[in-house]
Amino acid sequence: MPWSMLEYLRKKPEIIKESLRKRGLDVSVVDEAIRLDAEWRRQYTKVNQLRHKHNILSKSIAKLKGKEKEKAIKEAKELLKTISEEEKRLRELEEAREKILLSLPNIVHETVPEGLTEEENVPIRFWGKPKVYVGFIEKFKEQTRGFDVEYEVIHWKPKGHADMLTFLGLGTTEKAGEVAGSRFYYLFDDLVWLDIALLMYAIDYLTRKGFTLILPPYMLREKYYLGVTTLEDFRDSIYKIEGEDLYLIATSEHPIAALHANEIITEEDLPLLYAGISPCFRKEAGAHGKDTKGIFRVHQFHKVEQFVFSKPEESWEWHEKLIRNAEELWQGLGIPYRIVNIVAGDLGAVAAKKYDLEAWMPAQGRYREMVSCSNCTDWQSYRLRIRFLKRKGMVRDYVHTLNSTAIASTRAITAILENYQEEDGTVIIPKVLRPYLEMFPKAPKEYIVPRKTRQK
RNA sequence: GCCGGGGUGCCCGAGCGGACUAAGGGGCUGGCCUUGAGAGCCAGUGGCGGUUCGACCGCCGCGCGGGUUCGAAUCCCGCCCCCGGCGCCA
The missing domain is CATH 1.10.287.40 (Serine-tRNA synthetase, tRNA binding domain)
Known part of the structure; x- marks a missing residue:
């Protein structure tokens, strides 16, 4: 209670x-x-x-x-x-x-595996038929140990997504570095279309599933920020607006969680499902040296997020549903992935349990995080005073909050650039994205080719 | 940004320095009644703590934080938000 x-x-x-x-x-x-x-x-x-x-x-x-x-x-x-x-x-x-x-960090759920580091995260299922470069077969087998994952051997080494930006002539991090700093980027034409199509694809899917589309504030007051995350995360990842009590959001999860702060929701209104769309701003302090090239780890990207306010007794069910939604989206994109159950030591204080969806990256020979799906139980709702009124006994109780990435634009782009890359460097556009490109005469339709070889 | 009005429980809404304890209504929950539904009637419906656990006792609570007073929903100050008007603006 x-x-x-x-x-x-x-x-x-x-x-x-x-x-x-x-x-x-x-x-x-x-x-x-x-x-x-x-x-x-x-x-x-x-x-x-x-x-x-x-x-x-x-x-x-x-x-x-x-x-x-x-x-x-x-x-x-x-x-x-x-x-x-x-x-x-x-x-x-x-x-x-x-x-x-x-x-205190959230109480870890009984199904969360023991372990302190990322390496101990437990894969629970694999999907898709990854393209594995011959040189990466050993690495691949190591990462799929215990599972029988079908794969396709390729004898040419795909270009990494960072090199692809240059090869296609559709992105530069050098110039962005000069004018804004490292981990920023300029993207052009087809990759911008791709960014937009990915977001459209995700909001189309989620709104059909009954999620309310929401465009939240891109800034929050400190008070509300401390309700959704820990002080350490706050310091490491959040940008502050000079001279004001305002902070740029790191994800729409945060303003969506705050949407019902200090409210009492009637029981019949639960669960509340939201599909948030927003830019995300992250300092990435403490990630020095990691993924310094390209657009995998950046200070700014777009994301469509799933967010659920649920009754406590239903939150574990919703946690499974959210990861399934993310999986369906990524299956639609046709990108091979695995789902991992994050170990207690790598969980983050807010979550009681977390699944990551990691996409296979052919140029890196490993699975990389694309989606993070957490059940935060009452950790956020207590701090933000988000309660609901139980009819039986007229009792108030804290709701549970859950969040999961649907699609984060730049990361999804890196996965597409590597997984849909042909030997000549052409990138095929996933079929599910094409409807969102069709209406624009200048948008790419089936392929993305290097800029210089394209007809103007 | 300026001027004016306002923020009361799950919702609406009265109170605008002590007594009757936040009136009254709606909704909801439980009980009675009824073949059943409904109507009607009765009770309950903020948080915390104590507890001989009893339908008991106490404290706190009226946007948030301070102050005045023996005593504040009520008076004063600061902040946040909402409504109306003016100004500014993509």
Whole structure:
């Protein structure tokens, strides 16, 4: 009924400890929180008794006259002094307890595998028939161990997506680096069309599935930002607007989560399904040296996001549905992928469980993250005060929030540039995207070819 | 950005310094009644804590944060948001 973290602390602290242990974190804070909570309760009772005394006295003053009144007022004033001292102590205890509880990462779900690093993430299924360059066969087999994944051997080495930008003449990161810095890009013509078509494809799919299309604010106040993510993530990835209490969003997940902040949703309105579309801005601090070339890891891209507010008892079902939606989208694109169950140590504080969809990248010989699908249970909703009203018993409870990428434009483009690349460097356009290009005379239709060989 | 009006519970809406405890209505939940549905009647319907766990007791709560007062939904200050008017603007 209340916040799960406080409830666990009081009733089943071992669950919190087990969760922290799985994440490879210090467990001792839990005992400290238990101690603080017990003391807070004692202090709370004490303060309440004092306040009660004062209320009685204060009410009696209205009926008193003359000297008796003076005396009672004096007494009340003295009592107030004591109360404010005890209240101060109460506040300190509560703040200390809250500080610990708010710093705790989400309780990991029982189905989350143990492990601390990315390498230990557990593949759970594979889809598609990857094109594997002969030189990568060993690597491929390693990554598909335990699964019987059909693949096609190719004897030419595909160009990496970064080289493809130059080869096609449809993108430059050098000039963008000069004018905006590293991890920015200029894309031209066909790749821009592709970016737009990918977004259209995703919103078309999701709105047909009953998701409400939403274009959110691209900036949020700090208060709301701290409700959706941790301080560390916030510092590492969020851009601040100079001189204002505003931050550029890292994903539409964040403003969508904040959409129902401080609200009470009626039970019948759940689940609420949203398909967000927005640019995403990320500092990528702490990713130095990783994916420095091309547009795989960039400061800015477009993304269509799935977001669900659900009843607690339905959130695990929705988690599976969201990853299935992402899979259907990527199957539609015809890009081979695998789904991995992220280990506890690599989860991120907000999620209780996370699946990644990783696309096969023929030029790199490995699977790379394209989609991230998380159940955040009540971690965000507690901080943002998003509750719903249960008809039975008229009780309020925190909703669960879930989010999953549908398509992130630049990453999807890298996957297409590598998976749909022909030996001569031509890129075939996935069939599902063509309807979204047809209406534009200047958009590419079936192939993307190098700029210089194209008819103007 | 300026001027004016406003923000009250799940929703609507009264209250505008202490007494009757946020009136009243709607909705919802439970009970009674009924062959059933409905109507009607009764009760419940913010958070936290204590508890002999009883339908019990207490504290806090009227956009958010401060202040005045023995006592604040009510008065004062700051902030956020909404509505109307003016200004500015793609």
